[in-house]
Amino acid sequence: MTKSDLTVIIVGLGFGGLAAAIECHRRGYRVIGLEKKPDTNQLGDIIGLSGNSISILAAWNDGSLGHLVDDDVTCEVTALELFDSQGDQKLAMPYNSNNPIQGYLFRRTGLLTRLYNYAIHIGIDLRFGVTVDQYWETDGSAGVYANNAKLTADCVIAADGLHSKARGIITGETPELxxxxxxxxxxxxxxxxxxxxxxxxxxxxxxxxxxxxxxxxxxxxxxxxxxxxxxxxxxxxxxxxxxxxxxxxxxxxxxxxxxxxxxxxxxxxxxxxxxxxxxxxxxxxxxxxxxxMPPLRKWVSAGGRMIVIGDAAHSFLPYAGQGGNQAIEDAAVLAICLELAGKKDVPLALRVMEKLRHRRVSLIQEGSMKAGDSFLNAAWDSEDESKRPSAFTHQAWVYTHNCVKHTYEEFHTAADAVINGREYTPTNVPANGEFCQDDCKSSKSI
Known part of the structure; x- marks a missing residue:
């Protein structure tokens, strides 16, 4: 892609931050990535990435996941098995990592390390052990003070997690968790x-x-x-x-x-x-x-040059399995919006990204809450299929979404809404506004 003189600072190098760094670098932007931790180690166990984010990662290597996927970091699972409290199997879903509705299961730290190594390999400036003290913006630039040094860019992307320091500064919101x-x-x-x-x-x-x-x-x-x-x-x-x-x-x-x-x-x-x-x-x-965390009203700063993404913008409970996926979607959509708006209109790019993403992730946030209720109620024998744990195992509208294609198609419509103060109707969510669609209620217990 063509070289750009756009400079981006990214704060937080988890899945969303690293994906944003790579997506922006691929479009020719200069990227400075900052992380307070000393390395890529991330506590936890397994993370699932479905087709909506896997397609983004595959594009980094001409359609191949070979740079990220091998026996050391993946789970070679042939079926997802669901059991009741008695230990009786209630559902056995065949599992195929090439199915976008399912995707890959990764060791969390293993995958994060692979993303980091790939980012370093392609020449991105990533800095660990860095504490960001302040955020600032003017009409023409934005930046941070990190380890007491002033850094300047065209925009700042804060991907610093659920307990984001940037959230309150950028959005003016400090929601009670x-x-x-x-x-x-x-x-x-x-x-x-x-x-x-x-x-x-x-x-x-x-x-x-x-x-x-x-x-x-x-x-x-x-x-x-x-x-x-x-x-x-x-x-x-x-x-x-x-x-x-x-x-x-x-x-x-x-x-x-x-x-x-x-x-x-x-x-x-x-x-x-x-x-x-x-x-x-x-x-x-x-x-x-x-x-x-309740949905934020906005993700973009008053001046339009700073934005929160990933868990900093929309934290999910773990039941829907979409925290990492949606952070990666954020990264890809934001990079494309910056590409289409250009250096001359960074604030438009960030505001369009918010238009394209806000309703989608808010609905999935809501769905993660509903899924948790279903899982922890364990109502296997309920006559209402939507109350069984199996009701939330298939969400095609979430997993098969192509956010790259959607952004190129919808950018100008959303930009017109931003520029002219018009309402924008999202096209990346179900028309009925419900998280759980008919296809997610079709799993039958065995």
Whole structure:
């Protein structure tokens, strides 16, 4: 693509920030990426990327994911298995990573490291261990003070997460994060920890040729468990409703699995799961008190040269599996809007991006809340299919969306709405305004 004299500062180098850096670099912009952490290590277990973001990553390498995907970072899963609290299988969905509605399951840190390495390989200026102290903008530029040095650009993209420092400065909004009384636990560790434990070896049943991914739903408890890298790693995640022991809102804090083991004693299938959880090595368990963030009214600063994206703009609860996906969509759409508006009209680019994205992600935020209620109610026998955990497993309108194509098609319509103060009707959401469509209610229990 043609070289541009546009300069972009990106604050926060998680999935959204790195994707924004790469997407902007591909369009010829000068990119400065800033991250307060010393490296790319990100706590957590598994992240799923569906077709709506995978298509963006594939475009970086002429349609191939070879630079990101291999046995070390993916889960080679052939089916997603859903169980009730008794341990009875209720649903087994064939899984194919090439299906855009499903996509790939990655080790979180492994994928993030691959994105970082790719960004460095193509020459992007990424700086770690940098603290951003202030944000500023004028009519013609914007920037930050980082480690007491002033940096200047044409625009600033803040991708600094749920507890964003930039959000209040850029948008003027500091929404109260609602405690939903759910604590999430995560872990991933070397499979050798369970390899010689008879009651826990079941989790390695497909190693070393494939992986498993099983989810168990009980009242107020959900446990997802499986392997990664063809059985080289064991991962598990657990959501417990009704717990108030975690006071920190940080992304992940060190924990022990004691609370999970205690809860699993009351779950009929809990003994099987506890055998694996109990083998979690010290220092490999983390927890977080989940907080629900209401949609922001706006993402763009008053001067139009600073914007929040990803979790800083629209944090999701983990149930919809779209946090990383939507952050990557944000990145691609923003880079295209900057391309189409050009250096002469950066504020228009940012405001159009907000028009194109705001309703879509707000609806998915709402859906993540509904999915959580379904998962933790475990109403497998409900006559209302929408209340069963399986109701939220297929969302074609979310997973198959091509945000790149959509942005090129819709930019000028949205730009006209921005320039002339007209209402813009989004075309990347269902016409009925509902998160859960008929296709997501068609999964039948077995």
């Amino acid at each position: 609602r405690d939903i009384r759910v604590v999430a636990y995560r872990s991933i560790f070397d499979a050798s920890e369970v390899a010689n434990v008879p009651e826990a070896k079941w989790v390695l049943e497909k190693a070393p040729t494939a992986d498993i991914f099983q989810t168990y739903y009980a009242e107020d408890t959900m446990v997802a468990m499986g392997t990664a890298a063809k059985g080289r790693y064991v991962h598990w995640g657990c959501a417990i409703r009704g717990s108030s022991e975690v006071k920190s809102e940080a992304w992940m804090q060190p924990a022990t699995p004691d609370a999970i083991l205690k809860r699993l004693k009351s779950v009929p299938a809990g003994r099987k799961l506890a055998a694996v959880v109990a083998r979690t090595p010290p220092g490999k368990c983390f927890h977080q008190s989940l907080r629900a």
